[in-house]
Amino acid sequence: MEDVTIRVMRPDEFDEMRQVSVAAFDEPAIGTLLDALRSSWAWDADLCFVATIDDEIVGQVLYTQSILDAPKALEHVLVLSPVGIRPDLQGQGIGTTLITESLMAVAERPEPAIFLEGNPRYYQRFGFVAAGDLGFRKPSLRIPDAAFQVRPQPSWSNELAGTFTISNGGVYGSLMSTPILNPPQSGILGMHKTQMRPVAVGNQVEIRPMMYLALSYDHRIIDGREAVTFLVRVKDAIEDPRRLLLDM
Numbered sequence: 001m002e003d004v005t006i007r008v009m010r011p012d013e014f015d016e017m018r019q020v021s022v023a024a025f026d027e028p029a030i031g032t033l034l035d036a037l038r039s040s041w042a043w044d045a046d047l048c049f050v051a052t053i054d055d056e057i058v059g060q061v062l063y064t065q066s067i068l069d070a071p072k073a074l075e076h077v078l079v080l081s082p083v084g085i086r087p088d089l090q091g092q093g094i095g096t097t098l099i100t101e102s103l104m105a106v107a108e109r110p111e112p113a114i115f116l117e118g119n120p121r122y123y124q125r126f127g128f129v130a131a132g133d134l135g136f137r138k139p140s141l142r143i144p145d146a147a148f149q150v151r152p153q154p155s156w157s158n159e160l161a162g163t164f165t166i167s168n169g170g171v172y173g174s175l176m177s178t179p180i181l182n183p184p185q186s187g188i189l190g191m192h193k194t195q196m197r198p199v200a201v202g203n204q205v206e207i208r209p210m211m212y213l214a215l216s217y218d219h220r221i222i223d224g225r226e227a228v229t230f231l232v233r234v235k236d237a238i239e240d241p242r243r244l245l246l247d248m
Contacts, residue, residue: 002053004094006101009048009060014038017050017060024059024084033082037064047078049102051085051094059085059094061102063114070160078106080116099126103151112155120146127151135161135185166191176212186221189234190214211238 009017014034022031037043042064051059061083068075085095103126106114115131116123131138131150138148163186167179170193179190194211201208215231237243 004058004097005052005055006049006098007052008046008105009050009057011045013050013057016057017048020057020086021060021082021084023087024090025082026087030082030084034062037062040064042066042079047106049098049105051098058089059083059098061098063102063106065111066115068113068160071165072159075113075160076111078109078111078114080114081118096125103127107154109153110155112153112157112160114151114153116149116151117143117147118149120149123149135163164188170194170211176214178214179216181216181218185218187215187217187227189231190216 018031018034021034022028024030044063044065047063047065049061049063050057061080063078063080066077066079068077080099083095083099085098103114114128115136116128118128120128120130128149128151130146131148132145134150134152136148136150138145165179165185165188167188168191169177170191174192175195176192177190179188181188190213192212192214194209196207197210198205199208199210213231213235215227217227
């Protein structure tokens with residue numbers, strides 16, 4: 001392999017980079033994708049890396065910004081796509097060098113994770129793992145589970161994903177529903193609309209605010225007794241919030 005230099009693309013090299021990427025995939029739609037990304041908020045000129053031989057672009061990898069709806073807050077993350085090598089130079093290790101060095105270049109950025117859709121047998125060498133195994137849900141059903149991958153960065157936090165979800169359908173007027181688990185989560189608590197209903201209080205019928213709770217859980221790892229006990233504790237705490245302070 002000839003001497004390859006990895007660097008950030010210069011602003012006047014976009015068209016050259018675009019041509020290489022379209023040729024790499026033999027797909028004009030890649031050019032349309034690059035144009036759209038370049039004109040969007042996700043574009044960061046410092047995140048477009050090119051591989052050059054004698055200052056001629058022979059490959060490119062692009063990272064764009066995205067937002068992850070994490071359990072505690074919206075988090076800025078990166079997406080790796082697309083990456084392409086000029087057809088006559090494919091299979092010579094340029095892509096591996098390009099991805100490796102670009103990952104080193106973005107390692108000190110604040111984003112805690114990099115996501116991509118790709119062949120897991122190829123990308124696992126760069127530290128990517130199945131995103132579903134870490135609790136992330138793929139953004140499209142079109143994407144195979146194994147292809148949706150993530151690479152934790154130095155600023156990674158386990159709070160980015162989770163194993164339990166609270167779904168509040170009540171804000172949309174839902175009175176009762178059964179939430180469905182998204183693997184690998186172990187449980188999901190559905191909360192519904194609070195509505196005035198007649199209830200028996202002693203020997204009297206009174207109008208009281210009521211809300212239904214629904215808990216779905218993975219019975220392979222959670223026993224029914226623990227699940228129901230948890231649900232009752234949640235109910236008791238909602239009915240009398242002082243229990244939270246007194247740990248009753």
